Amino acid sequence: MQVVSFSKLGQIGLITIDNPPVNALSQAVRAGLKEAVTQGIADSDVKAMVVICAGRTFAAGADIREFETGMKEPFLPPVLSLIENSDKPVIAALHGTALGGGMELALGCHFRVAVGKAKIGLPEVKLGILPGAGGTQRLPRLIGAEAALKMIAEGNPISASQAKTWGAVDEIIEGDLKEGAIAFAEKVLAEKRPLRRASQLTAKVDDPDLFERYTSSIAVKQRGFLAPFNCIKAVRAATELPFEQGVERERALFLELVNSPQSKAQRHVFFSEREVTKIPGLPGDTPIRDIQSIGVIGAGAMGVGIALCCANVGIPVVLLEMNQENLDRGLAVIRKTYAGSVGKGRLKQEDMDRRLALITPTLSYGDLSNADLVIEAVFEDLAVKKEVFSQLDTVCKPGAILATNTSYLNLNEIAAFTRRPQDVVGMHFFSPANVMKLLENVRGDKTAPDVLATAQAIGKKLGKLPVMVGVCPGFVGNRMFMPRLRESFFLLEEGASPQQIDQAMFDFGFPMGPLATADMAGLDIAWRHRKVNYEQLTPREQACNLLDKICELGRYGQKTGAGIYRYDERRNAAPDPLIEDLIVKHSAERGVTRRNISDQEILERCLYVMINEGAKILEEGVAARPLDIDMIWVFGYGFPVYRGGPMFYADQLGLATVYEALLRYQEQLGAEFWKPAPLLEKLAKEGKGFY
Numbered sequence: 190m191q192v193v194s195f196s197k198l199g200q201i202g203l204i205t206i207d208n209p210p211v212n213a214l215s216q217a218v219r220a221g222l223k224e225a226v227t228q229g230i231a232d233s234d235v236k237a238m239v240v241i242c243a244g245r246t247f248a249a250g251a252d253i254r255e256f257e258t259g260m261k262e263p264f265l266p267p268v269l270s271l272i273e274n275s276d277k278p279v280i281a282a283l284h285g286t287a288l289g290g291g292m293e294l295a296l297g298c299h300f301r302v303a304v305g306k307a308k309i310g311l312p313e314v315k316l317g318i319l320p321g322a323g324g325t326q327r328l329p330r331l332i333g334a335e336a337a338l339k340m341i342a343e344g345n346p347i348s349a350s351q352a353k354t355w356g357a358v359d360e361i362i363e364g365d366l367k368e369g370a371i372a373f374a375e376k377v378l379a380e381k382r383p384l385r386r387a388s389q390l391t392a393k394v395d396d397p398d399l400f401e402r403y404t405s406s407i408a409v410k411q412r413g414f415l416a417p418f419n420c421i422k423a424v425r426a427a428t429e430l431p432f433e434q435g436v437e438r439e440r441a442l443f444l445e446l447v448n449s450p451q452s453k454a455q456r457h458v459f460f461s462e463r464e465v466t467k468i469p470g471l472p473g474d475t476p477i478r479d480i481q482s483i484g485v486i487g488a489g490a491m492g493v494g495i496a497l498c499c500a501n502v503g504i505p506v507v508l509l510e511m512n513q514e515n516l517d518r519g520l521a522v523i524r525k526t527y528a529g530s531v532g533k534g535r536l537k538q539e540d541m542d543r544r545l546a547l548i549t550p551t552l553s554y555g556d557l558s559n560a561d562l563v564i565e566a567v568f569e570d571l572a573v574k575k576e577v578f579s580q581l582d583t584v585c586k587p588g589a590i591l592a593t594n595t596s597y598l599n600l601n602e603i604a605a606f607t608r609r610p611q612d613v614v615g616m617h618f619f620s621p622a623n624v625m626k627l628l629e630n631v632r633g634d635k636t637a638p639d640v641l642a643t644a645q646a647i648g649k650k651l652g653k654l655p656v657m658v659g660v661c662p663g664f665v666g667n668r669m670f671m672p673r674l675r676e677s678f679f680l681l682e683e684g685a686s687p688q689q690i691d692q693a694m695f696d697f698g699f700p701m702g703p704l705a706t707a708d709m710a711g712l713d714i715a716w717r718h719r720k721v722n723y724e725q726l727t728p729r730e731q732a733c734n735l736l737d738k739i740c741e742l743g744r745y746g747q748k749t750g751a752g753i754y755r756y757d758e759r760r761n762a763a764p765d766p767l768i769e770d771l772i773v774k775h776s777a778e779r780g781v782t783r784r785n786i787s788d789q790e791i792l793e794r795c796l797y798v799m800i801n802e803g804a805k806i807l808e809e810g811v812a813a814r815p816l817d818i819d820m821i822w823v824f825g826y827g828f829p830v831y832r833g834g835p836m837f838y839a840d841q842l843g844l845a846t847v848y849e850a851l852l853r854y855q856e857q858l859g860a861e862f863w864k865p866a867p868l869l870e871k872l873a874k875e876g877k878g879f880y
């Protein structure tokens with residue numbers, strides 16, 4: 190297939206890129222562009238050229254897969270130089286998303302026109318790299334260093350009108366883009382407009398402290414990432430060096446990143462995020478049930494969050510509670526949340542009113558009779574779930590999907606409370622449900638294929654990243670969270686402090702450590718879980734009863750102002766001598782001699798125990814692929830994006846390294862906690878990875 194074509198419309202040469210789905214600038218496209226531009230330059234009948242793309246978008250960047258296989262010539266920068274050095278005007282005609290190398294192509298042209306809806310940006314930083322085809326040098330010269338810096342280091346696209354204001358776009362085209370772009374080219378020729386070569390402009394910096402100020406402003410948000418800081422260096426070079434030298438600097442900074450583990454991890458996340466929503470073995474054309482209205486049961490924090498998600502995307506919700514007081518409280522939270530967004534200027538008052546009008550409160554199950562999907566978010570107790578699902582079985586219409594938000598209970602048992610287990614599915618939202626992106630959908634043994642497909646589709650519609658998992662206690666996320674918490678308590682008992690454990694995990698890249706997370710989630714939840722499962726615990730787990738001791742003091746974490754840490758009214762954590770004392774006494778009572786524990790041991794014990802559990806999860810088929818586990822941990826539990834998720838990270842370490850450490854800890858701490866999963870052992874011995 191020819192991915193770039195050249196045609197003539199009078200004196201205008203039209204270069205069309207047609208490389209679906211997103212016109213990525215693959216080797217074939219670069220070669221085609223080079224040939225077409227050369228042809229246009231050589232053809233004396235051609236006086237100007239327009240570069241345009243077929244399909245849904247202007248080029249959305251380099252072909253990211255080529256970073257893995259290695260780029261082949263021609264490279265993009267010389268093709269862009271060819272365009273820029275042409276004496277005939279070249280105009281880029283933008284629609285859809287002109288991103289990355291696509292935007293760099295546009296910057297290499299002398300003029301840019303765009304449809305009003307086009308978006309333009311340099312999102313490379315989100316892949317752990319920087320624009321490597323002159324973008325960091327041309328954009329600051331075109332729109333000034335400050336605006337370019339923000340675009341390049343943060344990676345968010347801007348609208349066509351914003352680009353016009355800043356000078357990155359010359360004209361917004363109303364109506365047909367091709368006609369508009371050709372008319373613009375004719376105008377350039379008629380007016381004999383001088384060619385505007387971005388490389389020959391000067392990058393303006395108004396504020397001499399711009400780069401220092403900006404670097405410190407992103408220090409917290411971009412902690413741990415390499416790429417944003419290299420982006421800053423590259424833009425700075427545009428303000429200090431001639432173009433050619435700036436491009437060399439950009440190249441060096443780009444190469445530093447493109448082969449880094451960080452960028453590999455971020456590219457892995459890019460593709461996995463798209464792959465994960467597809468269920469292996471389920472045909473892509475599986476029919477989807479029509480969801481026009483949703484019922485939510487329970488107006489606690491979870492139910493409220495789910496109701497907000499539905500109303501946010503325009504789906505009517507019936508919110509059911511058992512008593513008026515709880516219902517009123519839930520509705521008040523909903524109103525407060527929206528009012529907060531209005532106050533911050535993120536939501537218009539009329540949108541708040543529209544969303545509120547979509548939520549119908551009720552105390553009667555009968556009002557769920559028309560719902561296409563009901564999501565239950567009531568107390569985590571099988572007897573309570575039985576009551577709810579028996580009622581739903583009676584009142585819901587045939588074909589309605591009955592979903593549970595349970596985070597631990599057995600979905601198959603819940604489904605068996607109904608006469609329609611094929612319609613029952615798990616939809617495990619993460620708190621706060623209106624904010625967290627992850628949605629763990631759970632397939633029961635009898636869940637129908639179209640229910641699975643619908644759960645994924647509605648998850649996406651609600652703005653979530655839906656990942657399908659199988660039934661087991663805690664599913665994927667919480668099942669891996671629990672052994673990490675167990676190790677954290679063991680480490681406390683053996684000599685570590687809460688701050689040391691949390692700091693080690695924070696430095697690894699988590700937004701907070703496991704103990705601070707437990708405080709945030711509520712220690713009472715883990716405590717309750719511990720009590721319910723007490724008989725199944727190993728003797729050491731039973732004896733390591735720090736959680737009991739802390740909770741017995743009424744310290745349930747952030748919500749009670751104290752847990753493992755103490756909290757002020759703004760929920761800032763501080764170490765508590767009382768807890769430190771309690772831990773030291775606990776070790777003494779248990780006859781454990783406290784020792785110095787290295788950060789490396791903390792990291793290994795907290796992370797490898799998860800990786801080992803992940804391997805068991807894969808073996809059992811609870812997660813279909815390692816990428817499902819990785820996306821759950823990146824999008825639901827704050828695993829650093831630049832490490833790609835626990836399974837990808839394990840591969841980067843090398844499974845042999847992980848396996849050897851597991852054997853060491855098995856020796857030190859016992860096989861009941863550290864026996865390597867057979868899959869991990871097998872892969873390590875074969876020198877393979879999870880991927």
Ligand code: CAA
Pocket residue numbers: 210211213249250251252253254265286288289290291312313316319320321322460463464
């Ligand atoms: N390279 C390879 N494949 C790409 C791609 C790219 N740049 N961009 C998208 N795709 C693939 C996706 O993986 C997806 O494949 P599957 O259908 O097999 O899953 C398909 O194209 C469609 O993509 P989306 O599902 O994401 O479609 P969308 O309409 O929701 O979004 C988009 C379209 C906004 C362009 C989005 O795909 C996107 O953000 N793409 C990446 C843009 C980007 O980061 N560009 C910079 C690349 S790096 C670069 O250009 C470096 C340089 O300096 C030269």
